[in-house]
């Protein structure tokens with residue numbers, strides 16, 4: 267469990283995190299979303315004591331991170347994948363980390379295996395690709411077998427196999443009852459990985475909900491219709507002169523309708539004995555829901 271209460275961080279005149287409160291529950295993956303500069307990384311740094319709050323508190327499993335006895339066993343974090351000496355090998359980097367935390371060397375080999383780095387473990391980290399560096403950052407986060415994982419943009423730079431691997435790993439860690447928090451700007455990936463989302467905008471929480479509820483709150487408002495008599499049905503609908511009605515063709519035997527409910531279309535089809543092969547209201551994607559919510563929250567926008 268990660269709990270923030272009235273958490274605030276100011277850098278000079280910039281309020282990066284502004285009186286934020288949330289609870290991040292164990293046993294699920296929570297996605298941290300928000301436009302650039304919304305305060306996600308700052309919040310994550312505050313969670314692991316890399317920065318001090320201006321006011322308010324954030325605790326991990328009920329204690330401040332700085333007060334935890336075995337921090338790597340409590341919280342694993344990936345905050346800056348580039349923070350490794352380039353002349354070191356992955357194995358020596360992880361060994362050094364392990365040694366300072368009383369973690370046995372056997373665990374180093376385990377996490378190298380788990381993150382697919384065993385074959386390159388003795389190579390200089392300076393020669394690693396972005397994706398390999400990300401894997402090493404994840405290996406370091408897993409080293410203490412922590413109950414809480416905090417990962418800032420963990421799929422940044424990974425190829426599709428790597429992205430899938432991170433998704434499966436995080437789902438697995440959550441299924442073991444761990445608390446998993448990740449930030450990402452990749453909405454389709456987040457939609458497949460997270461159970462719950464917290465959206466920040468200009469340092470404040472603008473949404474905190476299960477992902478299905480978050481997406482369900484925004485309707486795309488269109489209905490997909492497929493029928494061998496699509497043209498006839500479309501003209502009947504347009505003849506009803508409904509305000510806001512827009513039909514867009516979807517191939518020969520279908521169209522997307524706005525301004526009608528599925529029930530409206532079904533009633534017209536039934537009245538004229540038109541065979542229907544599909545009548546499906548479209549729900550918004552996570553990306554649509556996110557863009558709708560954060561439209562007014564972006565700090566940097568193109569004019």
Ligand SMILES: Nc1ncnc2c1ncn2[C@@H]1O[C@H](COP(=O)(O)OP(=O)(O)OP(=O)(O)O)[C@@H](O)[C@H]1O
Nearest residue numbers: 277280281282300301302303304305306307308309
């Ligand atoms: N060390 C710092 N000194 C001054 N300002 C900072 C510092 N760190 C962050 N900020 C500012 O605080 C705000 C929040 O930044 P933060 O990096 O937390 O956002 P973010 O949501 O992680 O953004 P991104 O998606 O771009 O990573 C921004 O306006 C940023 O410029």
